[in-house]
Amino acid sequence: MSVEAAYLGIPRVINFEGQEYEIKLISGKVKAEFERLMEARVAERLANQHKRGALNRQEYQQELRILGARVDSGEFALLNQSTALTTAWCQLLLLKLLMPTCPLETLERIYDERQDEIQYHLANILDESFPKTKQAAKELEAKNSPFAQKEPE
Amino acid sequence: MTAFRLAQVVEHFHLTLEQAGELTDRQIAGILFHARDKEGRLSPPLIGPQKEQQLYPLSLEEELEWLEPMKSLWGEQQYEEAIKKVKQLWESGTRQKQLEKILNQQDASE
Numbered sequence: 001m002s003v004e005a006a007y008l009g010i011p012r013v014i015n016f017e018g019q020e021y022e023i024k025l026i027s028g029k030v031k032a033e034f035e036r037l038m039e040a041r042v043a044e045r046l047a048n049q050h051k052r053g054a055l056n057r058q059e060y061q062q063e064l065r066i067l068g069a070r071v072d073s074g075e076f077a078l079l080n081q082s083t084a085l086t087t088a089w090c091q092l093l094l095l096k097l098l099m100p101t102c103p104l105e106t107l108e109r110i111y112d113e114r115q116d117e118i119q120y121h122l123a124n125i126l127d128e129s130f131p132k133t134k135q136a137a138k139e140l141e142a143k144n145s146p147f148a149q150k151e152p153e
Numbered sequence: 154m155t156a157f158r159l160a161q162v163v164e165h166f167h168l169t170l171e172q173a174g175e176l177t178d179r180q181i182a183g184i185l186f187h188a189r190d191k192e193g194r195l196s197p198p199l200i201g202p203q204k205e206q207q208l209y210p211l212s213l214e215e216e217l218e219w220l221e222p223m224k225s226l227w228g229e230q231q232y233e234e235a236i237k238k239v240k241q242l243w244e245s246g247t248r249q250k251q252l253e254k255i256l257n258q259q260d261a262s263e
Contacts, residue, residue, distance in 0.1 A: 007184055009177060029174035131182040
């Protein structure tokens, strides 16, 4: 990867049915928006449960407090090699933020039909957006390896 | 990014929060916080003398060492045959002659 590609923030491009769609890099603003949308999704689920009567008011308030603690602990934060990106829904959510010019319907079709290409772009975008992403991934892999030396307890 | 780092970016580089938010972590770490010397000037990357890549093994031991990674690729039998052939080449002096020829050609082209 050239220095220009890594640092100038030029968006990647995906061609779909004769149309070019740009995929932005993950800026600070995108990270913050992603976290907010993740929080909103859980809050909406809780609200629906409360509406259906699955949660009474006290339980609902308690769940909202737990949600606040989860957000504060950074559970929904988009960090490099984030676990938040392991589900299809979260990947789609991130893509919505990275491809603002692409209509949602088209985006969902691209995600379904070009799964491998999307994974390839996402991996590269993570690498281009965060410093030392590959190194962090290697360290994590080494740490989780069954051959890793464990510290004596 | 920590609030401290964000404050540094905004204050030192005179960016608005909006502009700082458009940057990636990598841009901030690699460009805005590029290494500097004591006086705050940008430090160029340190490039030491380049080690010349060795293209040919210069002894039997070196060639055997070069061949070792091929063991898993070739399989035991093919590897043993290659070792045998290489040893023959060195013992008969053929390899030395080949090397001499290559090195002379290189000298002539330089």
